[in-house]
Amino acid sequence: MKKTIYALFTGLLLCLGMSHIVKADEYLRIGMEAAYAPFNWTQEDDSNGAVKIDGTNQYANGYDVQIAKKVAEGLGKKPLIVKTSWNGLIPALTSGKIDMIIAGMSPTAERKKEVAFSNSYYTSEPVMLVRKDGNYANATSLDDFKDAKVTSQQGVYLYSLISQLKGAKQETAMGDFAQMRQALESGVIDAYVSERPEALTAESANSKFKMIQFKKGFEVGEEDATIAIGMKKGDTRIDQVNVALAKISSEDQVKLMDDMIKKQPASSDASDDEQTFFSQMMKILKDNGPQFLRGTGMTLLISMTGTIAGLIIGLLIGVFRTAPTSKNKALATLQKFFGWFLNVYIEIFRGTPMIVQSMVIFYGSAQAFNISLDRTWAAIFIVSINTGAYMSEIVRGGILAVDTGQFEAATALGMTHGQTMRKVVLPQVVRNILPATGNEFVINIKDTSVLNVISVVELYFTGNTVATQNYQYFPTFTIIAVIYFILTFTITRILRYIERRLDSDTYTTGANQMQVKEVK
Numbered sequence: 001m002k003k004t005i006y007a008l009f010t011g012l013l014l015c016l017g018m019s020h021i022v023k024a025d026e027y028l029r030i031g032m033e034a035a036y037a038p039f040n041w042t043q044e045d046d047s048n049g050a051v052k053i054d055g056t057n058q059y060a061n062g063y064d065v066q067i068a069k070k071v072a073e074g075l076g077k078k079p080l081i082v083k084t085s086w087n088g089l090i091p092a093l094t095s096g097k098i099d100m101i102i103a104g105m106s107p108t109a110e111r112k113k114e115v116a117f118s119n120s121y122y123t124s125e126p127v128m129l130v131r132k133d134g135n136y137a138n139a140t141s142l143d144d145f146k147d148a149k150v151t152s153q154q155g156v157y158l159y160s161l162i163s164q165l166k167g168a169k170q171e172t173a174m175g176d177f178a179q180m181r182q183a184l185e186s187g188v189i190d191a192y193v194s195e196r197p198e199a200l201t202a203e204s205a206n207s208k209f210k211m212i213q214f215k216k217g218f219e220v221g222e223e224d225a226t227i228a229i230g231m232k233k234g235d236t237r238i239d240q241v242n243v244a245l246a247k248i249s250s251e252d253q254v255k256l257m258d259d260m261i262k263k264q265p266a267s268s269d270a271s272d273d274e275q276t277f278f279s280q281m282m283k284i285l286k287d288n289g290p291q292f293l294r295g296t297g298m299t300l301l302i303s304m305t306g307t308i309a310g311l312i313i314g315l316l317i318g319v320f321r322t323a324p325t326s327k328n329k330a331l332a333t334l335q336k337f338f339g340w341f342l343n344v345y346i347e348i349f350r351g352t353p354m355i356v357q358s359m360v361i362f363y364g365s366a367q368a369f370n371i372s373l374d375r376t377w378a379a380i381f382i383v384s385i386n387t388g389a390y391m392s393e394i395v396r397g398g399i400l401a402v403d404t405g406q407f408e409a410a411t412a413l414g415m416t417h418g419q420t421m422r423k424v425v426l427p428q429v430v431r432n433i434l435p436a437t438g439n440e441f442v443i444n445i446k447d448t449s450v451l452n453v454i455s456v457v458e459l460y461f462t463g464n465t466v467a468t469q470n471y472q473y474f475p476t477f478t479i480i481a482v483i484y485f486i487l488t489f490t491i492t493r494i495l496r497y498i499e500r501r502l503d504s505d506t507y508t509t510g511a512n513q514m515q516v517k518e519v520k
Helices: 002-017 063-075 086-094 157-164 177-186 196-205 238-246 250-263 270-274 277-321 329-351 354-369 375-401 404-412 417-432 434-454 459-470 473-503 510-519
Strands: 027-032 041-043 059-061 078-083 115-123 126-131 149-151 191-195 209-212 226-232
Touching: 027 063, 027 086, 041 459, 059 063, 059 078, 063 078, 063 115, 063 238, 063 250, 086 115, 086 226, 086 354, 086 434, 115 238, 115 250, 126 177, 126 196, 149 157, 157 191, 177 191, 177 196, 177 209, 177 459, 177 473, 191 196, 196 209, 196 250, 226 238, 277 329, 277 375, 277 417, 277 434, 277 459, 277 473, 329 375, 354 375, 354 434, 375 417, 375 434, 404 417, 417 434, 417 473, 434 459, 434 473, 459 473
Parallel strands: 027 078, 149 191
Antiparallel strands: 041 059, 115 226, 126 191, 126 209
8 A cells, every 4th residue: 555655756756856947037928818709818829829728738818818929929938828817917927927917907006016018919998798689689779787796807997887787786796707708698687797808708608698789888986997917026128018009000909809709719510509408518628628627637646645645744743742751851842842832833723714715825835935836746745735734633533532541551561652653542543543544535636726816727627718708608517517427436446445345354463563573
């Protein structure tokens, strides 16, 4: 069993070692969601001038990507896309993980406090997206949305415009447009506020949607309607960026946007409505199988490595916290201080969400201490120390469950605390905590979904990207759910098998082996 664990751990480390390392001075790192067509999207090849996504075999394209290429050319660098969830973009910029944000971001007064913005590279026009068969399909003015359940994306100016819809019910803001499209199609909301290019894309890709433009539309401030490039405050390259943007006229912007709308992966397919649910799933799997496979591999890599490392951390802490107090005053004081430190660590990591820990560790370490972590290694580290906090308590409970007579017997035989733990206690503890360890493994598989805030393209982030491209949310997320279930069910079965092997008559603990040797 030890050999198997070592082999798996070594293989995981080799996989990490083969990851691509980007030279910061050669590339211009551009942050975007790569899931907001026609501004930005993800594709499998470099067709139509797509740009490589860092750390993956995929490419990004769209209006933002083409702007990024022109800006990178003006700076004498190669563009490289860093795929990050919307909420992670500004932390990624301020911590130095990316050089620029080109993701349809408006230079609002709040954002200007943290980010420096370039001149405009596009002007936004807010519109509404509704269902064709809904109660608001014939709306012609802002006053026609009385009692409508309306939302928009969290953290963007579009959400604040809902207050201009008289009598509308402002629903909670959602994380991205994929969630809003799904909510609209399922009837959870009646409409959402969007931008014209995104609404055109949604309307053309899903026959159930309808875009509504108003002759007298929303009152929008200039800073809200403007879309600009976000840069770190004090970045001296902002003048060069503005020079590059000045070469793109208003006519060129419109032409480029129209071209990207035509080239985006989402397309209307009348046959989709005639397909069965199962056939839709099979088609999605066939078209996007490699993406799902890579996302699943990343999820499994992080969760498996993190669980193994967390178990080791938990065992070490468990052994330390049950050790007797040293008779030496200096060592006893040090032991007490370290025990206090461990208590703080355990309480913090058990008492805060993993998504918050991810933001603080990945971005905070870079911003506060100028420590740049590889995102995959950072993800493994985060999952490991989070799991270690929980496993330390599980191990402590397992140790306390061992009969005190065994400790006394070991002491009577002249065994040290370390020998007692290694030969008598831990073999029993490992067996007893195996179900809890399996539970932590299952939790880690699911919790990796929050790591997209630090640009980790795991299973959920991958599936969400696919859904934004094909607009078939229910079949796509059903596939994701099935994959998660297969992973967790398989892990559970494997651990149950190991439990049965440990319970068999052929298994002996280190304590039993020691006793047999003493009798001989």
